[in-house]
Amino acid sequence: MSEVRIAAESRSEFGKGAARRARREGKVPAVLYGHGTAPVHLSLPGHDLMLALKTPNVLLALEVDGKKELALPKDVQRHPIKRHLEHVDLILVKRGEKVVVEVPVQATGTVAPGGLLETVVVALPVEAEATHLPEAIEVSVEGLEAGQSVHAKDIALPRGTTLAVDGDTVVLHVMVPAAAEAAETGEESAEAAETVEA
Secondary structure, three states: OOEEEEEEEEOOOOOHHHHHHHHHOOEEEEEEEEOOEEEEEEEEEHHHHHHHOOOOOOEEEEEEOOEEEEEEEEEEEEOOOOOOEEEEEEEEEOOOOEEEEEEEEEEEOOOOOOOEEEEOOOEEEEEEEOOOOOOOEEEEOOOOOOOOEEEHHHOOOOOOOEEOOOOOOEEEEEEOOHHHHHHHHHHHHHHHHHHHHO
16 A cells, blocks of 8 residues: 655644635645644645545655654545535554554456345455555455345455454345346236136
């Protein structure tokens, strides 16, 4: 996992007015906290941060007043309509430290004909080193038939990564498509009606 370097500035102005001014200047207000330290209020370059956040659980290498810190995005607030970044909470991490994050699940392959794949868990909670977080977890669903499921314990995780959720948690499930179920129900009703008439 690569680190994304971002030059951060300390922020001494707070409140909605200060936040609006920062956003007009293309900056995003942020707070860095963790390891028992006092929260540090920052301004981050909006464009660089937006590009960085396209990678799930991106590791940010921040340069704050000449000091280098590693951080992970904890909470990202976006404008409900315009979707631009409004505020970011960052958690301080250190090399070698293990953290729990949610990693996107990507299904690969094709289920057996007649089945419809349902993603029950979109992002799987795992524990891994802060500097070696997987960007995604691929799960093969090739040939799975209707009624079959993939549980968390069935998934092969990258080296150094462990589950942070119950192993019996259903992650992916193959359903019978609703249309097929409806058709079967209709046929059964028709057969029942014919039996009654007979």
